[in-house]
Amino acid sequence: VTTNTVLRVAKSGKQRNVWLDKGEAFFQVVHDDKRAFVLHALNFKVVDLGTEFSVRRDADRLEVTVLKGSVRIDPPNGQHQSTPVRLTAGDVAVADNHAISVSRKSSTAIADALGWRSGILVLRRVPLSEVAAEFNRWNTEKIIIGDRTIANMTISARLSATDVDVFARMARNFMGLKVIRSGDEIRISRQGM
Numbered sequence: 001v002t003t004n005t006v007l008r009v010a011k012s013g014k015q016r017n018v019w020l021d022k023g024e025a026f027f028q029v030v031h032d033d034k035r036a037f038v039l040h041a042l043n044f045k046v047v048d049l050g051t052e053f054s055v056r057r058d059a060d061r062l063e064v065t066v067l068k069g070s071v072r073i074d075p076p077n078g079q080h081q082s083t084p085v086r087l088t089a090g091d092v093a094v095a096d097n098h099a100i101s102v103s104r105k106s107s108t109a110i111a112d113a114l115g116w117r118s119g120i121l122v123l124r125r126v127p128l129s130e131v132a133a134e135f136n137r138w139n140t141e142k143i144i145i146g147d148r149t150i151a152n153m154t155i156s157a158r159l160s161a162t163d164v165d166v167f168a169r170m171a172r173n174f175m176g177l178k179v180i181r182s183g184d185e186i187r188i189s190r191q192g193m
Contacts, residue, residue, distance in 0.1 A: 004137045011035075023137070024056040026117055031069075043076035044095055049086075054114055062095040065105070065113055073100055119161045125154040128188070131167070139164055146189040150177060 005023025009016075014034070018027075020041040029037045031050030039046040041057045051069025055062065064073060070088045073095060085100050087093055090110065093102045105113070112122035121134055129151040132143040138161040145151050153175065159166055164186060171177045171188050180187045 020055055020057045022057055024054065024116065026052070026054045026114065028052045042095070042097075045074040047072045047074060053087075060096055062093075064093045064095070065110060066091050067110060067114065075100060115158075116161060121157075121159050121161050123155055123157050123159065125156055127152045127154055128171075131155055132188075135161065135164055135167060138162055141184050141186060143167070144185050144187045146187045150188070150190055 005025060006021040007023075007025055008019040008021065010019075011017070014036070016032075016035055016037045018025075018037070018039045020039060027037075027039070027048070029048040029051055031037075031048060037048035039048075039055060041055060042060070042062045044062055046053070046055060046064055049070040049072060051071055052067040053069075053071050054065045054067070064071065064087060066087045066089050068089050070086060073085045073087065073093055075082060075084070075095070076097075085093060085102060087102065090104050090107070091102055092105050092110075092113075093100055095101075112124065115122040119138075121131075123131060126134075129145050132145050136142050141164050143164060155170070155175070157170065159170075168179045168181075168186050168188070172179045176191060178189050178191045180189075
């Protein structure tokens with residue numbers, strides 16, 4: 001079982017450095033004024049100010065969710081937004097090469113987003129294409145949405161991240177979709193295709 005996450009860690013005299021090359025990680029950090037904790041991802045720096053936070057890095061997007069305490073996001077040099085952004089508990093920042101946007105989330109929404117820590121995917125009206133991507137991070141058996149017309153169909157459920165069978169049955173039995181298994185792939189499409 002994998003969330004397809006790659007982390008690297010290095011300690012120096014004045015900093016504790018972590019690089020998130022891909023995937024998602026949760027951090028509980030004891031703040032130390034003498035040795036800052038700095039997470040590097042997509043040329044951004046997430047600097048701990050005494051906190052619990054989650055970071056997800058996709059190919060060109062970074063998402064930081066703060067559960068407790070606060071963090072500071074330092075944008076890369078040359079980005080349109082050049083000033084650091086401070087996040088506190090309940091804040092979610094989405095950053096890319098153009099900007100950092102911050103929104104507030106309820107404690108329920110944050111708990112749902114952090115369900116992955118216990119191997120649970122909490123889905124609330126999530127498009128099938130995103131659900132497939134989430135399952136594919138966890139499993140060697142890959143879900144393929146074989147029909148663009150169903151990619152935006154949404155699903156709401158609470159599922160084990162490693163139980164692709166339950167998701168496949170749900171797609172077939174409740175959504176009326178065609179499910180075909182072949183090797184390490186589960187292809188989902190409209191009936192009659």
